[in-house]
Amino acid sequence: MLQKVRPFEAGDVEAVARIFENVPDGWSKAALEDSLANNSIKSFVLEAQGDAAAFASYLVADDAELVFIVTAENHKRKGCGGMLLGKTLEILGLPCVLEVRESNTPAIKLYEKLGFKLLGTRRNFYSNPRESALIYKLDL
Numbered sequence: 001m002l003q004k005v006r007p008f009e010a011g012d013v014e015a016v017a018r019i020f021e022n023v024p025d026g027w028s029k030a031a032l033e034d035s036l037a038n039n040s041i042k043s044f045v046l047e048a049q050g051d052a053a054a055f056a057s058y059l060v061a062d063d064a065e066l067v068f069i070v071t072a073e074n075h076k077r078k079g080c081g082g083m084l085l086g087k088t089l090e091i092l093g094l095p096c097v098l099e100v101r102e103s104n105t106p107a108i109k110l111y112e113k114l115g116f117k118l119l120g121t122r123r124n125f126y127s128n129p130r131e132s133a134l135i136y137k138l139d140l
């Protein structure tokens with residue numbers, strides 16, 4: 001499959017908002033538009049056969065913090081998330097931290113596959129449903 005990772009741009013908002021439609025806490029169209037105007041947020045899209053198939057967004061300062069990564073339902077388990085995460089970490093060239101719900105096995109497996117190490121737990125960090133967060137870090 002022809003895949004390409006590139007910066008997220010205004011023309012991707014509709015397609016990425018559709019990917020987020022059935023994702024709990026997913027970003028709205030307005031939130032995606034706002035993120036484009038924020039210099040601290042760097043977002044990327046993985047295109048597969050010309051379609052936006054996955055999206056990743058980071059808060060960038062001294063470190064990169066992965067804020068969200070999501071793959072469209074019809075592109076899951078085809079290596080898109082792994083490729084997008086790997087390539088964008090390479091592009092950013094910074095250590096990366098992230099928080100993830102402790103029940104989110106697909107994401108946890110993805111992060112561990114890419115070499116992220118568990119730093120600790122934040123108890124009851126999330127609401128709706130209440131759940132602890134696992135904190136992961138990838139050093140350069």
Ligand SMILES: CC(C)(COP(=O)(O)OP(=O)(O)OC[C@H]1O[C@@H](n2cnc3c(N)ncnc32)[C@H](O)[C@@H]1OP(=O)(O)O)[C@@H](O)C(=O)NCCC(=O)NCCS
Nearest residue numbers: 068069070071076077078079080081082106107109110113
């Ligand atoms: C997490 C997510 C981005 C993974 O995307 P993906 O494109 O399906 O991932 P990949 O195909 O690249 O898989 C890479 C690895 O992740 C792990 N993985 C992905 N989906 C998995 C699943 N359903 N169960 C177990 N492990 C899984 C595996 O280790 C996999 O490697 P493998 O295929 O060699 O076993 C996707 O499941 C998703 O969009 N989830 C909803 C949003 C979310 O929770 N994001 C994370 C918090 S912000």
